[in-house]
Amino acid sequence: MPAELIVYKKVVDELGNIMEIKAWQLPEITSDKQHGIKYSMVYIVNYERVIGYDNAEGKGDHRHYGKTEKHYEFKGIDQLLEDFYNDIEQYKRGVKL
Numbered sequence: 001m002p003a004e005l006i007v008y009k010k011v012v013d014e015l016g017n018i019m020e021i022k023a024w025q026l027p028e029i030t031s032d033k034q035h036g037i038k039y040s041m042v043y044i045v046n047y048e049r050v051i052g053y054d055n056a057e058g059k060g061d062h063r064h065y066g067k068t069e070k071h072y073e074f075k076g077i078d079q080l081l082e083d084f085y086n087d088i089e090q091y092k093r094g095v096k097l
Contacts, residue, residue, distance in 0.1 A: 002027065003024040003025065003026050003027060003038060004024060004025045005022070005023075005024050006023050006024060006025050006037075006077070007022065007023040007039075007077070007081075008021065008022055008023075009021045015045075017043070017044060017045045017046075018042070018043070018044040019042070019043050019044075019088065020041070020042050020044075021039075021040075021041045021081070021084070022039065022040045022041070023037055023038070023039040023040075023077060023080075024037070024038045024039070025037060026038055032055065032057065032058060032059070032060050033055055035074050035076075037055075037074070037077060038055060039053065039054060039055060039077075040052075040054045040056075041053040041054065041080075043084075043087075043088050043091070045091075049064060050066060050091060051063070051064065051065060051084070051088060051091060051097070052064035053072060053080065053083070053084050055074070061073065061074040063083075065087075065097040066097075
């Protein structure tokens, strides 16, 4: 059974900034995806990733602020989305993440 896409959203705002969200329900739990969700979320400004959340193979859950990468504690897809949207709003307000 293949992974099932459960969330996909791509938005380009009036300035050309891109927000893209992808999440899949995995057919089985793996050692680096113990919650059974694979995800990739990115906010791009001027062709550069300024915020990103993902759990790439072998890296586990983490987020990117510019070139900085930090561990992220996954607490469910709803919290993940809320955290990602909040980071985008803070970035837009000029808050250093």
